[in-house]
Amino acid sequence: MREAEVNQYITAAANGDNSAREKLINHHKPYIINTVGHVCKRFITWSDEESSLGLLAFDRAINTYDRHANKSFLNYVYLLIKRELIDYFRRENKETHLPLEVKSDNRTEFVTMYDVSKSMDSYQQHVQQEELVEEILELSEVLRQFNIKFEELEACSPKHRKTKANLTTIANDFIQKPELVDSFLKKKRFPVTRFIELSGHRIKTIERHKKYIVALVVVRMHPEWRQLSAYMQVTFGNEGKS
Known part of the structure; x- marks a missing residue:
């Protein structure tokens, strides 16, 4: 599924085409669960609650993605999944190595352990490349x-x-x-x-x-x-x- 085709399905799904939405979700399931696993830093299956949150974030991305913005759809999905999981762990007050969000001088900053930051940066450099992601889906x-x-x-x-x-x-x-x-x-x-x-x-x-x-x-x-x-x-x- 190439970028132009993905954009067509996104538009159709956002306009109420449930068949297009289902095709998008099924096609991108490997990307979704792989992203959830990397954010959580552990192996994730579809029986885990975190994977359900990843699906919800992807579904929301379909509804809110701006094709004219300077951001690819999969990069946008990645950000929504990460935010959803951070909120989830904060709500559940679970111990995790995810970045902790703090307020300082009216700015939002992320405090992370160095190795987590390095791991996330490495992951983003690879997975967020459109060519690699498409190869994974193929x-x-x-x-x-x-x-x-x-x-x-x-x-x-x-x-x-x-x-x-x-x-x-x-x-x-x-x-x-x-x-x-x-x-x-x-x-x-x-x-x-x-x-x-x-x-x-x-x-x-x-x-x-x-x-x-x-x-x-x-x-x-x-x-x-x-x-x-x-x-x-x-x-x-x-x-x-x-």
């Missing part, structure tokens, strides 16, 4: 065909450097086998048995990390997603010592 649509949700990747990603390197090798080996790639694309599932026969990789490793391997294969099959590979490395790496 990947999400492809993964949905394999019954994989984009937000699952963080939970199923390898925690150790050696494991990650091994899975990268497995994905690269798989792509070198046209017969298996063709089956993969047609049947929308990873041909584990045949791949093991041809490659000799361990079935236990593949079964344990199959969703992540599928994501790696899909990304490598789309060289036009120039930023996504690096983004996955940073966001889902969480590398520990091997």
Whole structure:
């Protein structure tokens, strides 16, 4: 869904087209939950209350976004989600590492811990780039065909450097086998048995990390997603010592 198409859906939804609103929400769900997770600094699922607040903020963004303002829609969504979550934690009086808003000399300032600020800045530099966000949404649509949700990747990603390197090798080996790639694309599932026969990789490793391997294969099959590979490395790496 390109920018022009997004703007058309936003206009239609703001004018009462519920079908357009639903399409916008479904298309941007990976972005919404990923944004909520980064703001909260923990893994978030759709059963968490914070994800519901993210959806509400997105819905409000559809109604209030000014297409003529000097701000992209997704940047605007990010700001609304962040504000909604800050208000939520303040209301609930929960302990959190989110920025605390204070009043000083008639100005509103945000007091943050350095590492949180640095993390947020790094996240904004990456996720708020339109090209990267669009690549993430496109990947999400492809993964949905394999019954994989984009937000699952963080939970199923390898925690150790050696494991990650091994899975990268497995994905690269798989792509070198046209017969298996063709089956993969047609049947929308990873041909584990045949791949093991041809490659000799361990079935236990593949079964344990199959969703992540599928994501790696899909990304490598789309060289036009120039930023996504690096983004996955940073966001889902969480590398520990091997």
